[in-house]
Amino acid sequence: MSEECAVKKVTDITPEEVARVEEWINTEEYCEKNLAREAVVINPAHACQPLGAELVAHGFEGTLPFVHGSQGCASYYRSALTRHFREPAAAVADSMTEDGAVFGGQNNLHEGLENALKLYKPKMMAIFTSCMPEIIGDDLNAFIINARNAGIVPQDYPIPYANTPSFNGTHINGYDSMLKSVVSYLATDKKVEGKDNGKLNLIPGFDANTGNYREYKRICEEFGIPVNLLADISETFDSPLDGTYRTYPGGTPLEDAADSLNAHATLSMQLHATKETIKWFKSETEAPVEVMPSPIGVANTDAFLMKLSELFGKEVPASLKAERGRLVDAMTDAHQYLHNKKFAIWGDPDFLAGMISFLLEMGAKPYHVICSRGNKKVAKYLQALLDESVYGEGCKLWMNKDLWHLRSLVMTDPVDGLIGSTHGKFIARDANIPHIRLGFPILDRVNLHRVPYIGYQGTMNILTSVANTMLEEVDRTSDDAFFEMMR
Amino acid sequence: MENENSAVKAPIEGIEKKATEELIEKTLELYPEKARKKREPHMSANDPGVEGCTVKSNRKTVPGVMSARGCAYAGAKGVVWGPIRDMAHISHGPVGCGYYSWGTRRNLVDGHQGVDVFSAMQFTSDFQEKDVVYGGDKKLAKICEEVKELFPLAKGISVLSECPVGLIGDDINAVAKKSSKDLDLPVIPCNCEGFRGVSQSLGHHISNDSIRDYVIGTREFADEPTDYDIALIGDYNIGGDAWASKKILDELGLNVKAIWTGDGQIEHIAATHQVKLNLIHCYRSMNYMAKVMEEKWGIPWMEFNFFGPTKIAASLRAIAARFDQKIQDNAEKIIAKYTPKMQAIVDEYRPRLEGKRAMLFVGGLRPRHTIGAYEDLGLEIVGTGYEFAHNDDYDRTYEEMAKGTLIFDDASEIELETWAKEMKVDLVGSGVKEKYVFQKAGIPFRQMHSWDYSGPYHGYEGFPIFARDIDMAINSPTWGLVKAPF
Numbered sequence: 001m002s003e004e005c006a007v008k009k010v011t012d013i014t015p016e017e018v019a020r021v022e023e024w025i026n027t028e029e030y031c032e033k034n035l036a037r038e039a040v041v042i043n044p045a046h047a048c049q050p051l052g053a054e055l056v057a058h059g060f061e062g063t064l065p066f067v068h069g070s071q072g073c074a075s076y077y078r079s080a081l082t083r084h085f086r087e088p089a090a091a092v093a094d095s096m097t098e099d100g101a102v103f104g105g106q107n108n109l110h111e112g113l114e115n116a117l118k119l120y121k122p123k124m125m126a127i128f129t130s131c132m133p134e135i136i137g138d139d140l141n142a143f144i145i146n147a148r149n150a151g152i153v154p155q156d157y158p159i160p161y162a163n164t165p166s167f168n169g170t171h172i173n174g175y176d177s178m179l180k181s182v183v184s185y186l187a188t189d190k191k192v193e194g195k196d197n198g199k200l201n202l203i204p205g206f207d208a209n210t211g212n213y214r215e216y217k218r219i220c221e222e223f224g225i226p227v228n229l230l231a232d233i234s235e236t237f238d239s240p241l242d243g244t245y246r247t248y249p250g251g252t253p254l255e256d257a258a259d260s261l262n263a264h265a266t267l268s269m270q271l272h273a274t275k276e277t278i279k280w281f282k283s284e285t286e287a288p289v290e291v292m293p294s295p296i297g298v299a300n301t302d303a304f305l306m307k308l309s310e311l312f313g314k315e316v317p318a319s320l321k322a323e324r325g326r327l328v329d330a331m332t333d334a335h336q337y338l339h340n341k342k343f344a345i346w347g348d349p350d351f352l353a354g355m356i357s358f359l360l361e362m363g364a365k366p367y368h369v370i371c372s373r374g375n376k377k378v379a380k381y382l383q384a385l386l387d388e389s390v391y392g393e394g395c396k397l398w399m400n401k402d403l404w405h406l407r408s409l410v411m412t413d414p415v416d417g418l419i420g421s422t423h424g425k426f427i428a429r430d431a432n433i434p435h436i437r438l439g440f441p442i443l444d445r446v447n448l449h450r451v452p453y454i455g456y457q458g459t460m461n462i463l464t465s466v467a468n469t470m471l472e473e474v475d476r477t478s479d480d481a482f483f484e485m486m487r
Numbered sequence: 488m489e490n491e492n493s494a495v496k497a498p499i500e501g502i503e504k505k506a507t508e509e510l511i512e513k514t515l516e517l518y519p520e521k522a523r524k525k526r527e528p529h530m531s532a533n534d535p536g537v538e539g540c541t542v543k544s545n546r547k548t549v550p551g552v553m554s555a556r557g558c559a560y561a562g563a564k565g566v567v568w569g570p571i572r573d574m575a576h577i578s579h580g581p582v583g584c585g586y587y588s589w590g591t592r593r594n595l596v597d598g599h600q601g602v603d604v605f606s607a608m609q610f611t612s613d614f615q616e617k618d619v620v621y622g623g624d625k626k627l628a629k630i631c632e633e634v635k636e637l638f639p640l641a642k643g644i645s646v647l648s649e650c651p652v653g654l655i656g657d658d659i660n661a662v663a664k665k666s667s668k669d670l671d672l673p674v675i676p677c678n679c680e681g682f683r684g685v686s687q688s689l690g691h692h693i694s695n696d697s698i699r700d701y702v703i704g705t706r707e708f709a710d711e712p713t714d715y716d717i718a719l720i721g722d723y724n725i726g727g728d729a730w731a732s733k734k735i736l737d738e739l740g741l742n743v744k745a746i747w748t749g750d751g752q753i754e755h756i757a758a759t760h761q762v763k764l765n766l767i768h769c770y771r772s773m774n775y776m777a778k779v780m781e782e783k784w785g786i787p788w789m790e791f792n793f794f795g796p797t798k799i800a801a802s803l804r805a806i807a808a809r810f811d812q813k814i815q816d817n818a819e820k821i822i823a824k825y826t827p828k829m830q831a832i833v834d835e836y837r838p839r840l841e842g843k844r845a846m847l848f849v850g851g852l853r854p855r856h857t858i859g860a861y862e863d864l865g866l867e868i869v870g871t872g873y874e875f876a877h878n879d880d881y882d883r884t885y886e887e888m889a890k891g892t893l894i895f896d897d898a899s900e901i902e903l904e905t906w907a908k909e910m911k912v913d914l915v916g917s918g919v920k921e922k923y924v925f926q927k928a929g930i931p932f933r934q935m936h937s938w939d940y941s942g943p944y945h946g947y948e949g950f951p952i953f954a955r956d957i958d959m960a961i962n963s964p965t966w967g968l969v970k971a972p973f
Contacts, residue, residue, distance in 0.1 A: 009709045010754040013573075013603050013640050021602045021640050034637060039629035041582065041613040048583030070650060071548050072558020072681040076587035078920050083591065088923040090900075094550035101654060101682050112551030115522045119552060119901050131581060132682050135619065135654040166581035167614040167651060243929035243969045245904065404608070407601070423589070426600055426607065443590075 031408035035401075042404035043423060045346045045372035048166035049174030051077050052206050053128035054091055056178040059231030061251040062123030063182075064116055065091035068109055068140065068161075069130030084208055084441040085237040085449055090247045092116045096132055105133050106143045113159075114152050120247055123254060127161040128178055134165035158254070160185035170373045172273045172348055175206040179231055180277040183257055184284075191261035191284065199226045199256075200311070201263045203277060205270030205294075205350060208440040210238035211452030216269070219455055222317045223308055228256045228263060238450060261285050265311040269294050269304070269454075270350035272378055295454045296354025296462070297361050298327060304455075323456040330460055334467040335363055337487075340391070341470065342367035342415040344406060346424065347439040349378045353385060354454075355419060355438075358462060360389040367415050369397045370406050403427060417470060434469045438462065495536045496889040499844075499867045502910075504891040507532035511893070514905045525549050529896040530872075535885040544896040545877045547685045552899035555848070555874050555918055558681030560584050562690020562875075564647045566772055567698075568677060570594035570723050571751040572604040573642040575634045578611045579627060579659060580649025584681065585611040593937045594723045595730075596750045603640045610634065619651055624662050631666040631674055643673035643753045645697075653680035673753065675701045686875035686897070688851065691772040698756065699779050706757035708744060715741045715810065716762045720777055720788070721769030721852075724749025726942020731949045732768070732793050739807065740817050747773060760784040764809055766791050768945075771851025771873075771880055793945045795860025795953070796829035825947045833863060836954045839962055841865035843913040846906060848898055848921065849935045851876045855884040857916070857935070860944075860953055869910050872898050874918075900924060914961050929969045931960040 024030055050067065054077045057065035067074035074093030081089040094112030096105045109127075116125060127140060140161045148155050162177040202216055213234035220227035235250020260266070265288040266281045268274045274291075281289040288311055295304040302324070305316045342365045345355045349371055356366045369382060379399045386392035398405060407427045410418070418424050418435040422443040428435035442448045452458040471487050478484075511530050515523045528543035548554045557565070560578075565588050568576050578585025589609040598604030612618070612626055631644055644666075646659050663676035677697045679690045708716075719736065722729040729749035736743050744762050745755040759765075765777045765788035777788035789809065791802040800822045807818035843866045847854045854871040861868055871888060872895035873880055884894060893906060900921065907915055907930055915925045916935040925932045933939050933956060941956050943949040 007705060007707050010706050010758050011709070012752075017640060018599065018603050022599055025601060030637075037633045037637065039612065039626045040577070040633045041611045043589075043609050044582055044586060044611060044613060046582060047586045048581050051583070051587075066551075070558050070681045071554055071556050072561050072687075073583070075555065075557045075561070075920070076583065079591065079918075080587050082919050082923065086923060088927065089920070090553065092551050092553050093548075095548040095554065097547060097682055097685060108550045111521070111549070114519050115549060115551030117551075118519045118522075119517055119899075131650040132654065135651050165616070166583045167619050168616050170582075239927065241927055241929070241969060242971070243927075245924050245927040404601070430601075 025408075026411040028412050031412045034405060034408040041402050044402045045370060045421065045423065046170040046348075047080070049164035049169055049171060049177070050128050050130050050166060051080060052171035052173065052175030053126075053162050053164045053178035054078075054081065054089070055206060055208070055233060056175055056182060056231045057091070057126035057128070058089065058236045059233045059251050060124060060126065060182060060257060061253045062248045063251060064120050064122035064125045066112065066116060066125045066127045067091065067093040067130055068105060068127050068138065069093065069096055069132050071095040073130035080441065081237070083443050085210070086446070087237045087239065088245070090120070092120070101132060101136055104136060105138045106146065109143050110147050110150065110152050113147055117153060122248070124158040124160070126178060126182055127159060128164045128174065129162075130164075131166050134163060158185060172206050176274050176276045179203070179274060180280050183230060183260055183277065184280050186254060186258040187261045187284075190258045195262040196264050196287070197259055197262045199228045199259075199263045200308070201228050201230055201260045201266040201281070203230045203266070203268040203270075203274050205268060205273035206348060207270075209449050209452060210234045211450045212454045212458065215452040215455045215458055219305070219320065220308070222319050223312065223314055224317075225308060225312050225314065228252065228260055230257065230260065263287060266290070267292055267307065267311075271353065271381070272349040272374070293357070294350045294354040297358035297459055298324065298331070298456070299361065300354060300357050301454075301456050301459065320456070327456040327460050327463075330463055331362060334463055337467045337470050339363040340365065341417065343417045343419055344368035344370065344410055344415045346370035346372065346403065346406060346420040349374050349382065351439050352382060356382065356385045356392075358459060360385075360391050362463070363391055365391050365395050367395050368406060368409050368413070369395065370401050370403070371397070371399050372402050374399055407431070417466065419466070434473045436466050436469050496887070499869060499889045499892065502869055502889060502891045504532040504534055507891050507893050510906065510909050513909075514902050517901060517905070522549050522552070530898075530902070531894050533885055533888045533892045533894050534890055535888070536890060539882065539885045540894055542881045542894050542896050544873065544881060545685060545688065545875070546897075548897055549899070553901065554897060554899055555920055556686045556897060558687065559679045559683040559690035559693060560647060560649055560681040561588060562687030562772070563677050563679035563694045564588050564690075565592045566687065566723060567691055567694035567748055568645045568647060570596070570606060570748040571645070571753055571756065572596035572598060572606045573640070573752050574645055575605050575608075575610050575638055575641045576645045576647060577627070577630060577634070578609065578649060579623065579646050580612065580651050581614045582611050584649045585609045592723070593725050593940070593942070594749050595727050596724070601638070605638065605641060614651060619655055622655060622657050623652065624657050624659070627657075627659060627662045628666055631662075631670060635670045635672055641672070643675065646674065646676045648676070648678055648680050650680045650682050653678065653682070673701065673705070688771065688875040688877065692775055695773065695776045695779070698776065702753065702757045703780070704757070704760050706754045708758045708761055712761055713742060714763060715814070716744050717741050717764045717766055718745045718747065718759045718762045719743050720747045720765050720767040721773035722746060722749050722945070723769070725936075726938045726940075726944065728943040728945040728949065731943040731946035734948060735793065735799070735803070735821065735946050736766070738817070738821055739803065740814050741810075747776070760786065762786060764788065766806065768793065769852045770883075771876060774879075792856050792859065793949070794857045795863040795950055796826065796833075796947070797863055798856075798859040799947065799950075800826070829947065829950060832951045832954050836958045837865040839958055842867065843961055844869045844911065845914040845916060846870040846893075846903070846910065846912045847935065848872050848874070848895075848903055848915070848917040850874050851880060853935055855880070855887045857944075858887045860950065861957070863950075864954055864957060866914070866957070869893065869912060870895065870906055872896055904928070914957065929966065931963070931966060933957065933960045
């Protein structure tokens with residue numbers, strides 16, 4: 001290029017130009033242009049498959065997540081999880097490089113298995129792929145059989161694996177593939193005819209809030225229902241600081257996972273995130289297998305509790321009824337601060353569904369709903385939720401749009417609050433709209449991954465956070481005359 | 488700078504070569520035989536007085552270990568290209584690489600995101616299966632058009648290819664060439680697929696190649712050149728580092744015409760061939776470029792170190808020695824002005840930090856460059872190592888470290904754990920993935936890639952912040968709560 005182009009002088013952008021563009025990107029004209037783009041994705045609200053796969057792997061007892069592919073990918077997933085949870089994420093890669101791309105990754109995999117087994121002594125290794133082996137067509141199944149036959153790992157050592165190409169779907173799909181792989185690996189042939197272990201298999205789905213996992217367990221405990229939480233990361237990513245580092249601080253016991261086909265029932269708490277896993281359960285067991293909307297908001301939590309009640313023949317315990325009453329009391333106390341207020345929300349389909357439900361229950365409007373990757377089925381479902389309520393009128397669902405689209409939308413058609421991950425903070429600043437951090441990832445606030453947002457208690461937490469943020473905004477922006485003691 | 492320390496460091500009490508060698512032996516026992524053989528050459532007890540120690544580096548990571556390393560893409564996007572503020576950097580390929588590297592390396596920029604700066608944004612082609620099957624070239628051309636239309640003040644576009652792009656054989660170079668012409672905008676391809684090489688380091692190199700081939704020499708500064716024109720090379724403005732460094736250089740009387748690449752501006756970078764001297768901070772990521780500019784444009788270059796008052800003063804004198812008496816006098820004035828201020832910091836913190844032991848494991852510069860700053864505060868560095876250094880980095884490290892201290896390359900997490908425990912360190916300085924491993928074990932930690940969301944640490948502005956942060960890490964009362972009384 002240096003030969004082809006005449007050398008030009010350095011020109012700095014003038015303040016006038018900056019001012020002009022600053023204004024222009026907030027206009028209807030710009031919004032239209034922005035929404036019309038077809039190729040570039042800017043500030044997406046979704047990650048790639050292997051991240052979900054790694055989250056699953058961390059959720060099983062003594063399990064080492066094992067990335068078959070480039071070490072850089074593994075470093076990225078580990079950092080992403082560590083930054084959100086502020087906890088260690090113990091995972092390895094078999095560090096494929098150029099020669100792996102040419103000759104295939106079997107040598108790397110075999111060496112990696114041998115080393116990881118000796119170094120980190122996992123009870124199980126859950127292997128998932130990053131882009132490179134997917135493109136060159138590595139055959140994980142054959143590689144693992146070869147590893148066993150070569151004595152690199154014992155014949156009966158558990159190595160579930162999942163293909164998680166990053167160029168297909170999102171972290172949610174990776175979550176599903178790995179979960180199905182782990183559970184089917186452990187539980188296949190462990191079904192005993194006529195056996196009912198009395199437990200509930202509960203599948204939270206891609207959920208990066210350790211508080212939610214604890215809340216699921218607490219709710220089941222209140223019911224007296226023994227629960228087998230599948231891919232339980234509550235200890236893994238919320239382990240105590242007591243002077244001892246543990247590589248595997250938590251996770252679903254492998255025995256419990258292996259017994260999951262003998263459960264009394266199976267419930268997935270995300271409608272759109274664990275399809276393959278649910279399909280597998282349905283094909284393998286006659287016990288009830290059901291999918292519920294995430295229990296965010298009163299109605300969704302009611303449905304969850306009634307389902308538990310129905311499946312296990314137990315009354316909803318008085319303690320939870322009282323919790324419901326307290327939540328409704330709090331919602332009624334706070335409704336005037338949220339009524340008809342408009343919100344923009346972004347994230348995974350099931351998170352969005354839950355937030356839509358909660359906001360509509362408060363008489364608030366989920367005004368811009370941004371789903372950065374989803375299919376027609378998801379769109380139809382979310383639209384139906386909006387259509388069910390008068391407060392959903394005029395609200396807009398934006399499928400396969402990103403946070404740069406959202407910026408344009410709130411600039412031209414503003415809302416009162418933003419609800420979503422840290423990545424929305426630039427929009428909040430530019431548009432001067434308060435931002436309530438919920439979802440994944442939360443990189444700039446502490447402890448929010450420990451505050452549950454499911455169930456009655458979790459909904460109370462959302463309410464507290466949203467309503468007080470709106471009140472804070474009233475105080476922050478009010479004139480002296482209206483700066484009052486009581487709100 | 489490095490030769491000024493050629494005197495062998497004073498020994499650290501309780502650190503002996505033999506004991507360190509025994510510790511290395513013990514650590515290697517953790518591995519299976521083949522991996523043990525691979526890891527063995529990468530760690531050594533320092534013996535600078537004799538023949539230096541020999542640590543092998545820039546080799547493939549052993550499969551199946553928890554390595555801290557990233558990939559070529561990480562080096563290109565996260566380190567070299569990403570901080571250039573006035574360009575759109577396209578992560579070309581699937582969504583993940585761009586998503587995970589989004590805003591996580593704290594190269595601060597000045598300006599309005601989406602208007603005249605774009606560093607804190609994530610541009611991706613978000614490859615889907617069809618892009619892998621049919622190729623992503625057409626999509627890339629379209630992306631460039633859309634970027635130009637939506638971001639008219641963008642001064643250029645970089646295209647950073649992720650693994651699939653290279654594997655399916657897309658020709659981003661051809662697309663970039665055509666788009667550049669069609670859009671009358673620099674569109675610069677960087678073939679930095681993550682599978683290339685063994686670490687981030689190759690990504691730096693590939694990026695430098697692309698800057699050499701497509702950028703440098705394509706612009707000239709508008710104002711008249713002076714004898715004091717310099718470029719600041721290898722400062723990525725983590726937590727404002729480059730701004731802190733620039734302040735000192737300004738005060739010295741030098742004109743910092745371009746910064747590579749923290750808060751960087753592509754046209755200024757393109758005109759760097761006009762400066763009189765390149766000052767290089769991060770030697771690992773940018774030495775190659777300094778050499779290229781020396782060969783092609785005859786620009787001399789020198790290393791310098793702005794961590795801690797001792798090194799700053801030595802660096803200022805060495806830099807000033809390249810210029811006239813006026814600059815040399817300025818250097819002495821600056822040192823005289825700041826020495827009492829820095830001494831006050833040392834007086835405040837040193838009593839609480841004297842004799843504390845630290846172990847470092849960072850990227851390609853800080854494991855040696857920050858040692859002086861720790862020592863100014865009275866800490867002792869008992870072990871140091873790099874994620875992605877080369878031989879010349881180790882050559883520069885041996886003399887910074889006391890005899891018998893541990894020097895290591897591409898350490899795995901289990902090695903670091905073992906060493907921190909056995910050497911009874913009071914502080915570990917490393918990356919985010921390592922941070923909580925040590926904190927769970929009750930060992931204070933500072934994240935030294937990102938300054939743990941603090942900074943700057945460079946220059947006179949940085950040292951008080953560094954001192955406060957190290958004191959805060961080690962002496963936080965929270966550590967006293969780790970063991971329950973029951």
